[in-house]
Amino acid sequence: MADPPRIQPHQPHRYDAQPAEVSPTPTRGIVSSTLRTTASIALGMVDAVPGMANSLANVVTVPVARALGSDFRFRTENVISGIVTSDPEILRGARSAQFGTELGVFVVSLGTRPPLGVGTRAPPIRPAAPAPAPAVVPSTAVRPVGSILGTALDVMANPQLLAGRNLHEVRLMIGRTPGWTHGVMTRSRFHLGWTFRETNAAGNLTGRMIQYHPGSSRHFRGAPYWKVSGVPDQPPIRIPAAAAP
């Protein structure tokens, strides 16, 4: 059986060396990028993750849905340097995921300092005196739990949010949920995959968990699947898979 997929460290990419054209007055909450050799152009609204401290990075998924003009650029170093997080896995994952073709995953700060290098439709950089930093106002966006995939609580409320998603994406999106811990479950010869378990304030397991089984070459050609435990009174559900990335 194959091991669970791991987040690959970022490899140097030729776009890393491109000169930046970054708006001097970044717009909070909007992340965009252009990968000029492909049609993979992403634009999306940042949605603050409820329950996360302002000092933590928020992970944002951006469906590639809209084509933008070729003057729409940002430099990856700027985005990465704007992250207020010490989690190297998040950093590596964010950098490598920016060059995905189906889904852009970005990490930006929404905390006590302005996001650096967050691109908007970019005029050339002006050497004039720097504009005052925009006021940092915590997001006031309100959304129902389970409406989008932002934390493990969304998964518990709506397991179907996992449909079509791979482990890499999900770990980036919900892996910082407070009170939840990562693990890999193996029992004897049975390799049962990645687990994400909830603990309460006393440090005890609550029984709620999210599990990713990578599949097996001996079964269904290794098709992976998700299991969500602790969903109250919900029978097993079956959801068609999206195309694998």
Place this chain on the structure above:
Amino acid sequence: MLVDGLRLLAAPAREQIAALPDYVIVTHEVISAFSNAYLLVPQLQGSGHLDAPAVLALEKVDAHIEAAPPDDDLEENESLETHPFWAEARRLAADALRQLGQPVGPLELRSVSFVKR
């Protein structure tokens, strides 16, 4: 959760297979359902929800799983019918259910959702 996991482990092979979606690895999920619940045993015991005989019975199930033989066929659905490992697992799980004062059935996974990736 613990009772559900034990009931899945104690059920006949055809019921185990029928209880789970057709895209999951049944043998793994049978093990996983019990093993995930078994992690809760220390705190259930500490809070007085499990007595010593029940814990001992659960420990026997766990030890049996941990000592699974290195047999690749053990992961196949067919082995659920034929392999002595699964027969013994059923016996131990049924004994644990008795110690918990629970019937072997009905088989339900009331709080689990599977999602195909």
